[in-house]
Amino acid sequence: MARGLLLAAAAATCLAVPAEAAPTARPGSARPAPARDWTKTVVVTPQGGFRMGNPAAPVKLVEYGSLTCPHCAHFSTTARAALEARVRTGRLSFEFRNYILNGTDVAATLISRCAPPATYFRLTESLYATQPQWVARIEGITIDEKLKLSALPDAEMYGRIADIAGLTQLAASAGVAPQRAKACLADKAGLARIDAMNAAAGKLGVHSTPTFFVNGRMIRTQEWADLEPLIRQAGG
Template identity: 50%
Template sequence: MIRASLLLAALALATPAIAHAKPRLAHPAQSAHPAKPNDWTRVAGATAAGGFVMGNPAARVKLVEYGSLTCPHCRHFDEVAAAPLSAYVRTGRVSWEFRSFLLSGFDIPATLTAGCNGAATFFPLLHALYAAQPDWVAKMQAIPTDRLEQIRKLPLPEQFAAIGDAAGFPAFAAARGIPAPKLVACLRNQAAADRAVLTTADGQNKYKVRGTPTFMINGVTVDYSAGPSPWAVVDTALKSSLAKVYR
């Protein structure tokens, strides 16, 4: 398995400048928990690709999003699209999978925080992290240089815990029902960090993802470069896909 150390060797832990490109990708792979009949937004599961999926596992329209938790464009998409996307998912005809794409070392503690409590709370934590993104990213970027140098000398799990602590993630999680000690344990979870790195590497190597956010519907990349906004283009593509598969 690709180690998180490879990511941190390539992406500086304190890098404030993050690239956000219009990316391309190609292929969804998912697994989900057993169905509940009325509100499919209550059904969530981890996926084989390293993401989390909300919705009916038998949905004929499958949306996959590669997003970075430090990406402001991803935050804006979540702000605009979370509610209407949930309305699609609720019907059981659309599923929504989120795969974390690491643009910098700062993404690792955020990703570990979002997934700390498993699939059941992943999407609520994802939305909360995006909503608070300007605050915690600023805290990460404000870490003094000498403190960053000290952090870089720590074992990787301790690096993630230290950055997460500077961002205020233990208190953030505690306010949302995850005890701070549990969150700290999640931040020190090397295996979970390695899975996040592997998901990013798969996105880069298999699906040619070069930036965030990236979307695909039923294996076809959604090109929103000429559209009025990413959500407007994704919304139109969802409607088109639904019309084709639910005739």
């Protein structure tokens, strides 16, 4: 996957247990506080995604997203607060699975997946929030520089992309030391894992980002306003 993805996008494109009982409400309070903040529960799933929330939530939202996709960044910045409010209650879980579109995306994904589960979503949000800046740094290099990059071994190529884009510095802000980031960028098993995730996504009919599934049903939208009623109807 590494060679073709650096200079051209992949065929895919970036398109536009039940919850614990809450404590009894105190007089005058609008609603009881949740017994547990499920946004603090983050694990890596067998499919390779990072899931936030109650594993037994009645509604399961899965996003296939690319870290270089502006529509995915838009969803992250506009929907995160409302999404996490629902995850917090234990009624909704949210899983993010990477769907790679290009070589810069590979480097960013390897960096993001280097973070421990507890800080994974914080780093991902930071990558989305600063996406225009670090993507522009890579897009700004010359064709000759891109050709030289693509001729490098994978470990060197993705490490160099990360350095140019400033991804290692962003990762450090989420507790990923530069040396650890370099190791993740050179990790052949990590690269094989995201290749396998792309292949599995394709079998599910995923060809663009973001693509969402609510309880296994593909939802063709890029907006929380479309997803939220479906989540509510499903019990989330």
